[in-house]
Amino acid sequence: MEQRHLGSTGLRVSRIGLGTLTWGRDTDEHDAADMLKVFWEAGGTLVDTADVYGDGESEYLLGQLMEGLVPRRDLVISTKAGSVPDPDRRFDGSRGHLLAALDASLARLGTDYVDLWHVHAYDTGTPLEETLHALDLAVSSGRARYAGVSNFCGWQLAKAATWQLAAPGIRTRLASTQMEYSLLQRGVEREVLPAALDLGVGLLPSSPLGRGVLTGKYRHSTPADSRGASEHLAPFVAPYLDETASSIVDAVQTAADGLAATPLQVALAWVRDRPGVGAPIVGARNAQQLTAALSVETLTLPDEICRALDDVSAPLHRYPDHDWSTL
Numbered sequence: 001m002e003q004r005h006l007g008s009t010g011l012r013v014s015r016i017g018l019g020t021l022t023w024g025r026d027t028d029e030h031d032a033a034d035m036l037k038v039f040w041e042a043g044g045t046l047v048d049t050a051d052v053y054g055d056g057e058s059e060y061l062l063g064q065l066m067e068g069l070v071p072r073r074d075l076v077i078s079t080k081a082g083s084v085p086d087p088d089r090r091f092d093g094s095r096g097h098l099l100a101a102l103d104a105s106l107a108r109l110g111t112d113y114v115d116l117w118h119v120h121a122y123d124t125g126t127p128l129e130e131t132l133h134a135l136d137l138a139v140s141s142g143r144a145r146y147a148g149v150s151n152f153c154g155w156q157l158a159k160a161a162t163w164q165l166a167a168p169g170i171r172t173r174l175a176s177t178q179m180e181y182s183l184l185q186r187g188v189e190r191e192v193l194p195a196a197l198d199l200g201v202g203l204l205p206s207s208p209l210g211r212g213v214l215t216g217k218y219r220h221s222t223p224a225d226s227r228g229a230s231e232h233l234a235p236f237v238a239p240y241l242d243e244t245a246s247s248i249v250d251a252v253q254t255a256a257d258g259l260a261a262t263p264l265q266v267a268l269a270w271v272r273d274r275p276g277v278g279a280p281i282v283g284a285r286n287a288q289q290l291t292a293a294l295s296v297e298t299l300t301l302p303d304e305i306c307r308a309l310d311d312v313s314a315p316l317h318r319y320p321d322h323d324w325s326t327l
Helices: 029-041 053-068 095-109 128-140 154-165 192-199 234-240 243-259 263-272 287-298 303-313
Strands: 003-005 012-014 017-019 046-048 076-081 114-119 144-150 174-180 202-206
Touching: 012 076, 017 029, 029 053, 029 287, 053 095, 076 095, 095 114, 095 128, 114 128, 114 174, 128 144, 128 154, 144 154, 154 174, 154 192, 174 192, 192 202, 243 263, 243 303, 263 287, 263 303
Parallel strands: 017 046, 046 076, 076 114, 114 144, 144 174, 174 202
Antiparallel strands: 003 012
16 A cells, blocks of 8 residues: 655554554454554554543454464554543643543553554644644654644644644644544635645545445435445445435446446545545445455546546635635
8 A cells, every 4th residue: 555654754654554443342242353454554554543432442452462473563553542531621722631631541552652643633722723722742752753743624724733843842732633534514615725735734535435435335315234224334324325415426426337346436536646645544444345445446537537526526615715816
């Protein structure tokens, strides 16, 4: 698999990442082991998790698999901290919480360091410089090699990345931002992606297949074994089962038919090769699904197909977005 530099850093990652959102909850150790082995054998390196995935079970399971299945040195482990199961406070970006959460993640993963550590979301209750100081301490102590953010809107990302760049050698520059991005969700193109491109921050798209909808599996019904039928994930899939999404899925199917490819390959290739993208994070249910996603490595979409998909899925930009001069 092709490797890419993440943002304006020396960190190289496989251009498809493996997501572990369901590991330890809906995905058992046998399916997880099969997927990790398939991913590694295909040349994949970036494995993404978080301290809240499966209430920590995702990190623990990944750590167990690294002990005997895949060498730690062959993987780029990315995890996150900051989301908390507190009804009164969804996010905690305080320095104390973040550093304690990182230590707990390292213990579950069974490793001395993570390659990439993200603040999971912006915390309005904590000064941003305090949150970012936690990243500096994590990197300077060697517990994290690189740092990034997740779910920051455009102004939040720009403020954070600029703050870090203001003191080179003292503050660690942001390597990445993880955000949802697909043909069904192009909101990051309004301000997040322009900010990331300008400031040298790599984008790691989550849900690059539109929460599974872009594979076409929901065109006529909801399969019983799909995430759309899952107790935990059905509400996650539901927003993309509307009429607008259906027309985009139909266009992806048409493109796939013309290319003798699958809708999954077309949708994933589109987001993988967008400007500023480092690696889409793919969450598969089993090794068979993951193998199908990894087969996109051989596909590059023709320019005319990209333009057609851009047109059919184009979001409506209104004042005062970054390109409003023609309004």
